Amino acid sequence: MSDEDRAIARERVIESMEQSAEVYGLSRSAGRIYGVLYFSEEPLSIPELVDETGYAKSTISNVTRTLTRIGLIHRRSSAGGGRRVHYTAEREIWFSLQDVFQQYVLREIQTTLRTIRRAQAQLPADSGTESERIEELQETYEHFQEIVTLASDFTAAELRDALESYDR
Amino acid sequence: MSDEDRAIARERVIESMEQSAEVYGLSRSAGRIYGVLYFSEEPLSIPELVDETGYAKSTISNVTRTLTRIGLIHRRSSAGGGRRVHYTAEREIWFSLQDVFQQYVLREIQTTLRTIRRAQAQLPADSGTESERIEELQETYEHFQEIVTLASDFTAAELRDALESYDR
DNA sequence: TCGTTTGTTCGGATAGAGCCGAATAAACTG
DNA sequence: CAGTTTATTCGGCTCTATCCGAACAAACGA
Incomplete structure (x- = not known):
């Protein structure tokens, strides 16, 4: 119950991030991807972002690139030992x-x-x-x-x- | 000759205004319309703006509305005595x-x-x-x-x- | 080595923005 | 009162951004 409440609150905030993204000249997908990363406890890989956001792999790949260029998210190459790339949100x-x-x-x-x-x-x-x-x-x-x-x-x-x- | 030089310089600057307009989320037409008004000695009516910019009447009408809403240009209703609406650029x-x-x-x-x-x-x-x-x-x-x-x-x-x- | 997982790049579908021309409305002029 | 000029609105065309799926590339594990 409380768990669901948290999920709802999180979803609301992420939706408003989608909106904000548009105001600042970014795509809605950028807003959502940033939002998911913002609330995530650990860094997320591209496949995980696909699961969490519902966007296609290619979309995630492209959007993470531009978000990284802007500095809104960061690449953490090989956190554990795998070859996966992980992303974290810049909170500042x-x-x-x-x-x-x-x-x-x-x-x-x-x-x-x-x-x-x-x-x-x-x-x-x-x-x-x-x-x-x-x-x-x-x-x-x-x-x-x-x-x-x-x-x-x-x-x-x-x-x-x-x-x-x-x-x- | 000098006249032509001035026209060229003016055109260059207006082109760069078109570019700037895009950066700030406006259309190129908005940049040009603002530019023409910025350099104009007197307020211009919509038909005059059609002549100066080459855009269609409807485009001028729509773009002047949004530019007025933003405050980048001003409406001067009936400057002389005609029913024409005139526009001036906000220079500040x-x-x-x-x-x-x-x-x-x-x-x-x-x-x-x-x-x-x-x-x-x-x-x-x-x-x-x-x-x-x-x-x-x-x-x-x-x-x-x-x-x-x-x-x-x-x-x-x-x-x-x-x-x-x-x-x- | 071969299959699997991950990441990027490509072409194409779709939605939206920008612009145009035509139709309409409204005000002036003779 | 027509006829003309001006301004807005509407429907449609075109071009671009966004997103998808497929193809490709690269690295890992058995």
């Missing part, structure tokens, strides 16, 4: 979020900045509105870059502290 | 980003928190690992909620300041 989600920001957002910001600077350089100093607008945009993006770069050195607690204690 | 992108965070991320965080709390409440105080894990998750999400809530009250400059001047 903050670190993964930082990585995602580093990898996607910061990269996008820098690519855009490069384009903007190049476009700006090919225009005479004061060539009408275009130039002004581009310069405006450049400043905005330099601002973003600073913020993201600074923020990625903070833990979640530090960041909250910094925001809470800041006196304008 | 920071405000829009905050809105998006408020609307999507914060909302997602709060939905998840509600689910977690409900699941937690239905479990006895110390029912094994599930309970611990869920509690752990709850703390993490409460942390996130604080950070996002705090950050949404800051301007970009203030946020940078807060991060720069924070002494651990």
